Amino acid sequence: MLGFLIQRLxxxxxxxxxxxxxxxxxxxxxxxxxxxxISPDVTQQIRLDTIAAYGFDKPxxxxxxxxxxxxxxxNFGRSFVFNMPVLQLILSRLPxxxxxxxxxxxxxxxxxxxxxxxxxxxxDSPVTKTIMGLSILGFSVPTFWIGLVLIMTxxxxxxxxxxxxxGDTVAVLGVEWSFLTLNGLSHLFLPALNLSLFKLAMMIRxxxxxxxxxxxxxxxxxxxxxxxxxxxxxxxxxxxxxxxxIVTVLGLEFGSTLAFAVVTETxxxxxxxxxxxxxxxxxxxxxxxxxxxxLVAFLFIVINFLxxxxxxxxxxxxxxxxx
Amino acid sequence: MTALLEVKNLATHFFTRxxxxxxxxxVSFTLDTGEILGLVGESGSGKSMTGYSLLGLIDPPGRIVxxxxxxxxxxxxxxxxxxxxxxxxxxxxxxxxxPMTTLNPVLTIAEQIRLAIEAHERVSPAASRARAIDVxxxxxxxDADARLDSYPHQFSGxxxxxxxxxxxxxxxPDLIIADEPTTALDVSIQAQILTEMxxxxxxxxxxxxxxxxxxxxxxxxxxxxxxxxxxxxxxxGPTAAVLRTPQHPYTNGLLNSLPSxxxxxxxxxxxxxxxxxxxxxxxxxxFHPRCPKADGVCQTPPDVTASGARGWRCHHPLHGxxx
Amino acid sequence: MDKATPLGRFWAEFRESHIxxxxxxxxxxxxxxxxxxxxxxxQNPYDIGTLVxxxxxxxxxxxxANGFVYWLGTDAQxxxxxxxxxYGLRISVQIGVAAGFIAFVVGATLGATAAFVGGRIxxxxxxxxxxxxxxxxxxxxLVLSALLGQGKTQIVIALVTAQYAYFARTAHGAASxxxxxxxxxxxxxxxxxxxxxxxxxxxxxxxxxxxxxxTVQVANSIAxxxxxxxxxxxxxxxxxxxxTLIANGFQYxxxxxxxxxxxxxxxxxxxxxxxxxxxxxIRDQLNPRLKR
Numbered sequence: 001m002l003g004f005l006i007q008r009l010x011x012x013x014x015x016x017x018x019x020x021x022x023x024x025x026x027x028x029x030x031x032x033x034x035x036x037x038i039s040p041d042v043t044q045q046i047r048l049d050t051i052a053a054y055g056f057d058k059p060x061x062x063x064x065x066x067x068x069x070x071x072x073x074x075n076f077g078r079s080f081v082f083n084m085p086v087l088q089l090i091l092s093r094l095p096x097x098x099x100x101x102x103x104x105x106x107x108x109x110x111x112x113x114x115x116x117x118x119x120x121x122x123x124d125s126p127v128t129k130t131i132m133g134l135s136i137l138g139f140s141v142p143t144f145w146i147g148l149v150l151i152m153t154x155x156x157x158x159x160x161x162x163x164x165x166x167g168d169t170v171a172v173l174g175v176e177w178s179f180l181t182l183n184g185l186s187h188l189f190l191p192a193l194n195l196s197l198f199k200l201a202m203m204i205r206x207x208x209x210x211x212x213x214x215x216x217x218x219x220x221x222x223x224x225x226x227x228x229x230x231x232x233x234x235x236x237x238x239x240x241x242x243x244x245x246i247v248t249v250l251g252l253e254f255g256s257t258l259a260f261a262v263v264t265e266t267x268x269x270x271x272x273x274x275x276x277x278x279x280x281x282x283x284x285x286x287x288x289x290x291x292x293x294x295l296v297a298f299l300f301i302v303i304n305f306l307x308x309x310x311x312x313x314x315x316x317x318x319x320x321x322x323x
Numbered sequence: 324m325t326a327l328l329e330v331k332n333l334a335t336h337f338f339t340r341x342x343x344x345x346x347x348x349x350v351s352f353t354l355d356t357g358e359i360l361g362l363v364g365e366s367g368s369g370k371s372m373t374g375y376s377l378l379g380l381i382d383p384p385g386r387i388v389x390x391x392x393x394x395x396x397x398x399x400x401x402x403x404x405x406x407x408x409x410x411x412x413x414x415x416x417x418x419x420x421x422p423m424t425t426l427n428p429v430l431t432i433a434e435q436i437r438l439a440i441e442a443h444e445r446v447s448p449a450a451s452r453a454r455a456i457d458v459x460x461x462x463x464x465x466d467a468d469a470r471l472d473s474y475p476h477q478f479s480g481x482x483x484x485x486x487x488x489x490x491x492x493x494x495x496p497d498l499i500i501a502d503e504p505t506t507a508l509d510v511s512i513q514a515q516i517l518t519e520m521x522x523x524x525x526x527x528x529x530x531x532x533x534x535x536x537x538x539x540x541x542x543x544x545x546x547x548x549x550x551x552x553x554x555x556x557x558x559x560g561p562t563a564a565v566l567r568t569p570q571h572p573y574t575n576g577l578l579n580s581l582p583s584x585x586x587x588x589x590x591x592x593x594x595x596x597x598x599x600x601x602x603x604x605x606x607x608x609x610f611h612p613r614c615p616k617a618d619g620v621c622q623t624p625p626d627v628t629a630s631g632a633r634g635w636r637c638h639h640p641l642h643g644x645x646x
Numbered sequence: 647m648d649k650a651t652p653l654g655r656f657w658a659e660f661r662e663s664h665i666x667x668x669x670x671x672x673x674x675x676x677x678x679x680x681x682x683x684x685x686x687x688x689q690n691p692y693d694i695g696t697l698v699x700x701x702x703x704x705x706x707x708x709x710x711a712n713g714f715v716y717w718l719g720t721d722a723q724x725x726x727x728x729x730x731x732x733y734g735l736r737i738s739v740q741i742g743v744a745a746g747f748i749a750f751v752v753g754a755t756l757g758a759t760a761a762f763v764g765g766r767i768x769x770x771x772x773x774x775x776x777x778x779x780x781x782x783x784x785x786x787x788l789v790l791s792a793l794l795g796q797g798k799t800q801i802v803i804a805l806v807t808a809q810y811a812y813f814a815r816t817a818h819g820a821a822s823x824x825x826x827x828x829x830x831x832x833x834x835x836x837x838x839x840x841x842x843x844x845x846x847x848x849x850x851x852x853x854x855x856x857x858x859x860x861t862v863q864v865a866n867s868i869a870x871x872x873x874x875x876x877x878x879x880x881x882x883x884x885x886x887x888x889x890t891l892i893a894n895g896f897q898y899x900x901x902x903x904x905x906x907x908x909x910x911x912x913x914x915x916x917x918x919x920x921x922x923x924x925x926x927x928i929r930d931q932l933n934p935r936l937k938r
Contacts, residue, residue, distance in 0.1 A: 225416065
């Protein structure tokens, strides 16, 4: 097991290096690196000073090492628009996005898995057909559209939920969280629902396919032959087995959900990292863009790593083989 | 003395898109306490389906369309699922062919045994473990305590099957149905398991229905034998008598095709033709298209002729009316 | 269609599903509409000269200054929404199909060639593909779109880059399976060049799973392009795609002028759902594990 972990860690480190190299080439070698660091409206003297300070007149490989050095120290430059260190800026907005994403993923799991299992257990019932029909919609309809419809229905027509923004927050561990207040929850509900729908549809389809496949196996027949109830079978045999592909997908999709948060945050004016990146793109706040790329890549690698571990933890067959 | 099991005119049909498949058609037999009965037939003869029917494990689109199954006088056909479930694993048990697929790959042996016990009564983890060790030792699994926390894939095929047999024996059922339990195992292991099962059921007084396509295996185990073809029982009687003087041409064909019966250097005899599709059975006797003794009268279905302990379903028995 | 050929049988089974057939008919209808838009749309929404500013933000059914009926209302610039939606559909279909097709060709060739060549090159290429696949398409498309700027070509490039990896992986899987089969060995023992073997022998047998991926990816391309346009990247305002139209109408939703966003939105949804339904049916029919 330890060898497995170390192997994965090394792989993760290698990938990070690769991505940093790619970003470096893309930004510093191809583009004009100065534009990434200095706002276009500074004096010529400041430009020259910066060039010297960052060593843009040095050979490329030396610049790369400087770049890596800066990365490791968390120095991503300063945002043009907000005039504060980029890392700090991103970290201040991260909790909001995390809150939204976690709420969406948890919601998708808690609702999607039981629904999908039911659909797999009773494939021909009319309830199942409805569920599957709705899941196609959740799958196909673009997130931004659903967001619009949600706002229209709940905020405009019914007026029961707010149309945007984040609610009141409570500080826990030095970070502001909004789900701990009722007002915060009312603001969190619609965007989380919006973000979760795609994953929900995916969970339903996964759980259904897995359940259907497993219900036809001899394991279930044998369990029935021992007199175990259908409920026990679903809970202890089916759920345990479909957990494996679901966890894998969940892990990978967590990253994708984080990415899709960009759309949801824009529509609901949710002050998270996603909205930040869109605003930055539109205002050409390049340091933020670069930092966002790197941090997202890092996050993905971490997530992939965690999923690998979870996979090995859930499927005992993998443990002995790797060791 | 009432028999342990009385099956009368059992018929299990599958209502598929391509027609009605008569998997089991008019099967009748009795079984006494502690008796070992062999059920022989090729794939598609309906032998496994008969076994499933006894436990009520027929899934849609199939169902038992008529007939009666009486266990110690209690009628099983038409019994609500809840009551059937309380009988399964307690009074009736089943062992399947491939233990790799019957045991759940992601649960430990201890957990699976525990589920089988908890299906019928509440037990403490310690009590469940004690019973598990007891029953595993009884089936000849060495070092049972250490083995309990292993997973199925960590065992060899023979050991896995012993675990499955142990689970079947957990609640000391009156009847165990074994569906080709040794077919997937090495020949040497096969012999071991056969001997062990024979002594186990003798010690516990459990009746056993041994389903197999292998006449040699069945003849070693069973005191009485039923030969099935195309969903019907075509011959029945004490094993020794049936094998010595088979009445039905099909039984005769099966015996002659055994490699042990052929003289060295001689070609193996085969039964000509192929088994019929169970959706489109030939009229009258299902075997007549392949039978060397068939003639016009075989177009009408033959009735069961009983003579002493033997029975056959044929218009032209090989040894006339003599048993 | 002749039932004896594989295509004939496929079509016969396809027709059994009413939903899928209806969806297919819908796609064809939309496709025709999109193709003929410049000729049958009542107004050319790109021609600023034809827009009447006084008729801006009018509800559906409004009769305009010169007796022109705005069946679906107008948007903030006075564009007839019916025409704008038709043109928008046209762009969506164009980009979706173009991006899907190019991604198909690029990805499939890459995947099949990697499977064929084998060795370290195959390993490197597939590792790279796997890496890219673990990165969400939307982020990739977002970043590329931001870097490349607005425009049809740019967005197609962004979409292709985000999606070719799916085709590559599927093609690689199918081609690897085919590569191991005997007929490929036979073909390779002849003087035929390797490229010929790949294109004439291996690829055609890999088509079924690739077609399934293609339908999904075309639907994805359309949705992705709409999302990007909605966010302000993607296509310029002068060539509004459905996403741009929806974005334009967003601010008016809260004041009750729902039609500016709704109608383009409905058109978009219908198109995507129809493609997904057809794709689902094709996938179910081609899935060997579901053959009962």
